[in-house]
Amino acid sequence: MRKLTAGLFMAAAMMTATVASAADPIVVKFSHVVAENTPKGQLANKFRDLVNERLAGKVLVEVYPSSQLYGDNKVLEAMLLGDVQIAGPSLSKFSKYTKKLQVFDLPFLFKDLAAVDKFQQGPVGQKLLMSMKKKGIIGLGYNHGGMKQLSANKPLRTPADAEGLKFRIMTSDILSAQFEAVGATPLKKPFSEVFTLLQTKAIDGQENHWPNIYSKKFFEVQDYVTQSDHGVLDYLIVTSTEFWDSLPDDIRTEMKKAMDEAIAFGNKVAYDQAIEVRKKVEASGRTKVIDLTPEERAQWVEAMKPVWAKFEGEIGKDIIDAAVASNM
Numbered sequence: 325m326r327k328l329t330a331g332l333f334m335a336a337a338m339m340t341a342t343v344a345s346a347a348d349p350i351v352v353k354f355s356h357v358v359a360e361n362t363p364k365g366q367l368a369n370k371f372r373d374l375v376n377e378r379l380a381g382k383v384l385v386e387v388y389p390s391s392q393l394y395g396d397n398k399v400l401e402a403m404l405l406g407d408v409q410i411a412g413p414s415l416s417k418f419s420k421y422t423k424k425l426q427v428f429d430l431p432f433l434f435k436d437l438a439a440v441d442k443f444q445q446g447p448v449g450q451k452l453l454m455s456m457k458k459k460g461i462i463g464l465g466y467n468h469g470g471m472k473q474l475s476a477n478k479p480l481r482t483p484a485d486a487e488g489l490k491f492r493i494m495t496s497d498i499l500s501a502q503f504e505a506v507g508a509t510p511l512k513k514p515f516s517e518v519f520t521l522l523q524t525k526a527i528d529g530q531e532n533h534w535p536n537i538y539s540k541k542f543f544e545v546q547d548y549v550t551q552s553d554h555g556v557l558d559y560l561i562v563t564s565t566e567f568w569d570s571l572p573d574d575i576r577t578e579m580k581k582a583m584d585e586a587i588a589f590g591n592k593v594a595y596d597q598a599i600e601v602r603k604k605v606e607a608s609g610r611t612k613v614i615d616l617t618p619e620e621r622a623q624w625v626e627a628m629k630p631v632w633a634k635f636e637g638e639i640g641k642d643i644i645d646a647a648v649a650s651n652m
């Protein structure tokens with residue numbers, strides 16, 4: 325009897341172990357490059373909190389900010405290999421997988437974030453979410469970072485002021501062409517290196533949205549920031565088809581719902597920070613913020629807009645036209 329009890333006990337213990345491992349939560353690593361107090365950083369943390377509460381014990385989301393795990397140039401490969409499950413690179417960093425998303429890099433295409441919203445939520449924007457499906461990447465939604473501003477160690481009021489300067493850019497041929505159009509030298513560098521490049525004066529300037537200029541302290545090593553709003557720096561929150569399809573239906577549905585809520589939250593942060601953060605930068609007294617007159621802005625438009633024609637073939641005229649129409 326004792327033997328039998330011991331045997332039963334062992335069998336029960338083994339069963340418990342099996343059940344415990346079968347019930348281990350699905351670990352979801354969300355890797356990004358920005359600070360936690362930015363729109364994307366806030367989105368990631370919100371997603372983590374919602375999922376970890378609603379799917380407690382079933383899914384465990386871990387967020388790795390500030391390039392702790394991967395830089396944006398490596399994260400997509402890591403995601404396709406299954407080392408990361410969710411990422412949110414800027415829309416400028418997908419050209420290896422699709423040329424269509426390059427539309428977001430065209431200078432002076434969107435007049436403001438509301439126009440970007442309209443395009444992203446419209447039929448063409450929604451179709452673009454799946455433009456990399458054949459490559460194993462699914463877009464779960466767009467997240468606003470904000471409109472881009474120019475910073476440098478000299479005042480940039482007209483395109484002539486940028487001539488001969490070195491600007492760090494993201495890995496985008498359109499951004500390269502955009503700076504070449506004003507006689508500047510573009511350098512493709514990872515986000516994690518921008519502060520040091522500016523601090524050591526290896527580069528003269530950069531373009532980014534206010535939340536990044538503030539949270540990564542670029543304004544402390546740049547004498548001027550021009551509110552140029554010359555382009556948009558938004559994100560595509562992505563996962564791999566393999567991972568997404570492997571999820572049980574109920575979990576996938578719940579995670580998508582949490583992502584939609586987190587995106588709405590992150591987008592609100594982007595709208596708010598575009599105004600608040602500029603004020604904080606100005607109040608710091610560490611840099612001077614320049615507003616362009618309509619005449620000065622028109623010169624930038626004239627210099628940079630010819631870039632559109634060069635990329636129309638790669639992106640598709642229908643996509644560009646739909647983006648233009650979102651300004652009305």
Ligand code: LMR
Nearest residue numbers: 357358414494515532536
């Ligand atoms: C950059 O590289 O400047 C940005 O894309 C970083 C980011 O993700 O906001």
